[in-house]
Amino acid sequence: MTLTTSFYNWGTPSDVGDGENVRRNSTLICVPIMAKTVDKMLVEVRKAKQEGADMVELRLDYLNSINPCDLQVLLEHSCLSTLVTIRPTWEGGDYKGDEGVRQSALRKAMELGADYIDVELKVADEFFESIDGRENTKTAIIVSSHNYINTPSVEEIGDLVARIQATGADIVKIATTAIDIVDNSRILQLLTYSQIPMIGIVMGEKGLMSRILSAKYGGFLTFATLEDRGSISAPGQPTTKDLLELYNFRQVGADTKVHGVLGNPISHSKSPHLYNVAFKSVGFNGIYLPLLVDSVSDFLRTYSSPDFVGYSYTIPHKMAGLECCDEVDPIAKAIGAISCMIKRPFDGKLIGYNIDYMGAIAAIEEGLLQGTSNGSSTKGSPFDGKLMVVIGAGGAGKALAYGGKSKGARIVITDSIIEKAVDLASKVGGKVINIAELDDFAPEEGMILANATPIGMQPDIDNMPISKKALKHYSLVFDAIYTPKITKLLREAQKSGATIVYGTEMFINQAFIQFEKFTGLPGEYQEINRFLLELQRNL
Known part of the structure; x- marks a missing residue:
């Protein structure tokens, strides 16, 4: 499957800002608020604004109780746009009460001026029938479907989208679960071709790329959790800080080039911290993701778009990566493994290199010289x-x-x-x-x-x-x-x-070489050097 790029903009205008702070997408960042009291919810709403969120999802199913007065206080005192959700247990939420009471609270949220409400597909027709006209409300209705088991086929998800649209939804929301990282492609493809605003999320660690790349493919919003809050509303949810500072989320656009590190496990990797900052420091329009991959060949076959252009390889995929190359550098061929793969722009061929040995050997040589009596070279x-x-x-x-x-x-x-x-x-x-x-x-x-x-x-x-x-x-x-x-x-x-x-010595040495291959730019920039040294001290 080849992913193409969406140009639909459903939220705030793209290309807003100046210089390196230009906003290249309209995808909103929404922080779920799941506190048990109104006061704590409002505290978290203020934190979400401080961290840079665009809106909050008020998860009323987590409140100790729901009443109209509390709802009015939340909506009147929220400093961000509000999405009101009362997720029942049968859809993965925490609400165990009467369904009639729940839908009544959602209608009250509309009456009180909530910007958005979320209604599950299972009860959407019933809910729309209960609304006596919508002319006097500014509330947009999100109709959602959550699959905590897997990600269905493109055809099945397409049918699901059609069913949601048929209810009269203003915004379609589909959340699935990643069994394999290739599952993300099916949701990203739907975002690309959606004719109405759509939220497409793939849950789990293997679904992280969907949350970030929703900005590239035209998603209406993505969800992120607060920096210091341990709880998340769905598996694999990043923090607001990571979205904005680590992945430069506002600067991801339709033409952003995608890079990443393929490994299993991958959560330990510091490569995204290095390359995303390095890209930003020189104004390179690229993003670098941690990619939890089971099969290298399946990943490369699925993400064959010209915008997926470069990868680092780590345990256990260095040899599998070599087998998937169209051409291999002679040194990498002699070693029998690659650590870097570049998609050649003029013909799309995958070229493999081994940069590890250069970084590691240089670091060990330096250590051997330091270990001599006078530290001088021989x-x-x-x-x-x-x-x-x-x-x-x-x-x-x-x-x-x-x-x-x-x-x-x-x-x-x-x-x-x-x-x-x-x-x-x-x-x-x-x-x-x-x-x-x-x-x-x-x-x-x-x-x-x-x-x-x-x-x-x-x-x-x-x-x-x-x-x-x-x-x-x-x-x-x-x-x-x-x-x-x-x-x-x-x-x-x-x-x-x-x-x-240290292994960091190898990591730093090979980073300069790999940066040049990813960007086509020389790696001796002062800003990159400063960041690499800072990273080395902090690892």
Whole structure:
């Protein structure tokens, strides 16, 4: 399926503002307010305004009780546009009371001047029949359908849209659940072609892209939660701060280029924090998303639009990414894995690169030089002649083994799957040891250890791939993990007297190269450098 771009604008005008603050879309940010009392609701409404929301959804189903006086107070004192919702338990909400009372409260909200109300499709016909004319109300009626199990086919969702429109709805709302990240495409496609205002949301972590890209494809609004509130109204809901500051939501437009990092898991990735700020700093019209992908080939086949242009690859997709390339850089082909993919603009071919080895090897070389007595450089590479033990024979391990070998190191590979280690060792001319032998492996002192596994990554921060006693044989220890910055492996290696090299060093080094490939712009901008250094300190 190829997604195209919608040019419908249902809300405030796009292209409003000046300079880098230009607003390129009309999609509204709506914050659900789910407090149990009127006073707390009004406090949260004010917070929503402070955080930059356009409107609030007053979730009256969460109030301890609903009465006309409280509703009047909420509507009169709200400092933002209001959407009144009383979601029943049978549609995923918290209201357990009488249906007649619920619909009566929605009619009262219209009478009191609510900007919008939400009525579920199941009772929409009944509700519209109960309204005695709509000439004297300014309230727009959203008719909604929520699917907490999956995302139906395009045809089924299309039929659903038609049914909602037939009720007389002013705005269509459809919320589904992502089983796979490709499910988002069906909702985004409907947003593109909708002839009336539409809210299209895919719930769950795999549905995050739908909430952000609704701005690109013409969605009427998207939902976001308050920064310091733990509760959300639907799975996968981002914060207002993330939408505005991390994803530059106001600057996403119909022509915005989409980039992202493909991985599983992916919530730990700091790449969106880096590239979105870097894009904004140079005025590049692009967005960078965390993409929780199960199948690389399915993802690339689904999001084949020319606007989906560049990806980073992380665990476990570096090798699968290579298999999906139309062309592969010779170095990446030798390694057998990619870390970066670019869609070539003139023919749409997918070109794969491996940038990890450059970032990692440069960082380790710097650490080896610092570990010498005077810190001065020696003739050739500091890797030359050293024994380098690489734990893990996946994409990152291949990059490290290839890079170390190219610099003159002798390579030893270990992996929990011995066949993978044997295969990699044969390609780089290295040796293999069983992972069970790793703790007692000490043929010489002053070895280099490189961890290329996720052992020790959040939330598994109390584990390490090698015992404490074995660390005394290594002069330098590198961990490709960068969340947390100081892993248990690095902490124990430092105690043993080894020089340690953070995964953030690799992350920062390869970022400059990848930024250039994404944007076509040189990466030595002062602002980008400042941000990368700041990120390194904070990770």
